[in-house]
Amino acid sequence: MSPQGKKGKPAAPARAASQKRLALLVFAVFVVGSFIVVAAAQGIGDPSIADGDIAVVEDAPDGTITAEDFDRSLQQTAARQGLREVPATDDPQYELLADAAVSDLILSRWVLGEADQRGLEVSDEDIDQELETVKQQQFGSEKEFQQFLDDSGFTLEEARERIALQLISNRIQEEILPPDSEPSVDEDEIQTYYDENIQQFEQPEARDVRVVLTKAEAEANEALAALEQDSSPGSFEEVAKEFSIDEATKSSGGLREAVVQGQSDPFLDEQIFNAPEGELVGPFETDAGFYVIQVEKITPAETTPLDDAREQIRQTLVAARQQQIAQSFQEDFQAEWTARTFCADDYRIDRCSNAEPPADPCTEEVAETQGCDAPVPSTRPIPPGTAGVFGAPAPQGLPQGPITPQAAAPPGGVPPGLTPLPGGAAPPGTAPPGTAPPGG
Numbered sequence: 392m393s394p395q396g397k398k399g400k401p402a403a404p405a406r407a408a409s410q411k412r413l414a415l416l417v418f419a420v421f422v423v424g425s426f427i428v429v430a431a432a433q434g435i436g437d438p439s440i441a442d443g444d445i446a447v448v449e450d451a452p453d454g455t456i457t458a459e460d461f462d463r464s465l466q467q468t469a470a471r472q473g474l475r476e477v478p479a480t481d482d483p484q485y486e487l488l489a490d491a492a493v494s495d496l497i498l499s500r501w502v503l504g505e506a507d508q509r510g511l512e513v514s515d516e517d518i519d520q521e522l523e524t525v526k527q528q529q530f531g532s533e534k535e536f537q538q539f540l541d542d543s544g545f546t547l548e549e550a551r552e553r554i555a556l557q558l559i560s561n562r563i564q565e566e567i568l569p570p571d572s573e574p575s576v577d578e579d580e581i582q583t584y585y586d587e588n589i590q591q592f593e594q595p596e597a598r599d600v601r602v603v604l605t606k607a608e609a610e611a612n613e614a615l616a617a618l619e620q621d622s623s624p625g626s627f628e629e630v631a632k633e634f635s636i637d638e639a640t641k642s643s644g645g646l647r648e649a650v651v652q653g654q655s656d657p658f659l660d661e662q663i664f665n666a667p668e669g670e671l672v673g674p675f676e677t678d679a680g681f682y683v684i685q686v687e688k689i690t691p692a693e694t695t696p697l698d699d700a701r702e703q704i705r706q707t708l709v710a711a712r713q714q715q716i717a718q719s720f721q722e723d724f725q726a727e728w729t730a731r732t733f734c735a736d737d738y739r740i741d742r743c744s745n746a747e748p749p750a751d752p753c754t755e756e757v758a759e760t761q762g763c764d765a766p767v768p769s770t771r772p773i774p775p776g777t778a779g780v781f782g783a784p785a786p787q788g789l790p791q792g793p794i795t796p797q798a799a800a801p802p803g804g805v806p807p808g809l810t811p812l813p814g815g816a817a818p819p820g821t822a823p824p825g826t827a828p829p830g831g
Contacts, residue, residue: 438733445738446497449731451504456496461738464492467544490740497742499556501728506559509566513558521554567720574712581704585697592695595652599688600663601627601645604637604680611674611681618671622685636680646687659684 438447445461448454468488469477478485506512530536540550585592603618605611614634618626628644635641652664656677666672666686673683734743741749753763 440733440735444735445493446732446734446743448497448500448504448728449733450508451500451728451731452507454500454504456493456500460496461489461492463544463549464496465489467549468492468495470542470544493734493738493740494742497732497734497740501724501732502556502560502563504728504731505563505724509563511559511562511566513555513562517558518551518554521558522551525554568713568716573709574716576705576708576712580708581701582697584704584708585700589694592700594693594695596664596692597649597651597690598663598686599646599648599690600650600666601631601685601687602637602640602647603627603631603635603645603683605634605674606636606680608674608676608681610634611683615671615674615683618683618685622671627685649690 438449440447441455443459444455444457446456448456465477465488468491472488478488526533526536530539539545540547545553601624603611603614605614611634614630617630620626624644624646627646631637631641631643631645635645637645640647650663652660654660655663656679658675658677659679659682662672662675662682662684663686666684668686668689671683671685674681676682729742730744732743733745734740739746757763
């Protein structure tokens with residue numbers, strides 16, 4: 392994209408950015424989604440875009456995006472990345488910043504348009520209250536907040552607009568996923584999940600075992616003779632210190648706790664899990680040397696009963712259903728608003744319905760030499776029950792072993808279709824390689 396080919400030189404550069412303060416920004420800051428939706432009818436019925444404008448989002452309040460809007464967004468995006476001024480148009484970083492600035496401007500219209508369709512509003516009082524909270528929690532004083540505005544290139548009115556945008560985003564999310572209600576899960580679903588994932592609720596037999604490992608069989612026999620006289624923990628401490636070459640246990644009386652089958656050398660494993668509790672076994676030889684062992688404690692295998700696992704399973708299924716609802720909403724949201732977004736020639740990005748479709752990575756050469764994988768959505772595994780992000784992947788299965796309940800995701804706070812950031816802001820310089828930094 393080469394915006395300045397249309398509008399000449401960029402506006403005056405933003406003031407020097409304070410990276411530390413920018414990292415604390417709680418205004419709504421957006422990250423481009425992980426997948427791209429392109430309207431099917433590209434370029435058909437595009438509305439006229441007037442000179443001095445860069446894009447139009449139909450059916451959105453204030454849906455016309457001007458070149459002046461772009462200049463302001465570009466300055467703020469650069470400031471948030473810790474840049475003192477907008478790079479020159481031939482700088483490789485410029486295009487990334489420009490794309491991010493356009494993306495953020497478009498997405499803000501999408502959010503406002505969605506809210507308008509749903510009849511959702513925020514009042515000046517709501518904005519004032521949230522702004523005061525921001526000042527207290529993130530800045531500490533009015534003076535520090537004003538300094539931030541100077542450093543970041545935001546006016547007070549722009550700061551209020553960002554606060555309003557975040558509050559409206561929260562309202563949309565609360566309507567899609569009401570914080571005071573959750574999808575229902577019946578007993579049959581819980582039972583089915585338990586039966587199909589029973590291995591996740593199984594705890595294998597575990598043994599605490601004391602070991603003495605020596606290089607020579609003669610030393611192992613000496614250790615055994617001493618332990619046959621006294622195999623108490625205190626005696627094992629002395630014998631292990633004198634004879635054992637196992638660095639992991641020689642200073643702890645040879646003790647290995649909670650050993651489960653399959654963790655050790657196969658022959659050692661066999662000896663440990665065939666040994667009677669309290670009986671000295673050995674010496675026997677492995678690749679590591681000669682062992683004398685004694686199983687000190689056996690914890691039998693057990694399976695967590697359904698009654699004990701029921702609530703965790705219910706939470707997992709509820710979280711999965713919420714993610715499905717969120718994913719469905721994001722897909723509809725992206726498709727609907729992309730189809731209503733039209734951009735001038737030099738400003739077309741993936742959020743524009745008249746943008747060029749992304750190049751197919753499966754070229755003829757790639758297909759012939761490597762083959763092409765089936766298309767799959769880009770996902771990042773997340774623990775079940777911990778995500779409240781529109782468009783995030785469905786929760787993964789529970790890890791094997793005992794179940795530890797996870798904290799529920801806090802309600803609200805995420806613009807629809809977007810990834811939330813700590814404190815609502817992107818620390819400067821954190822954009823992934825090859826992607827546009829967050830728009831401002």
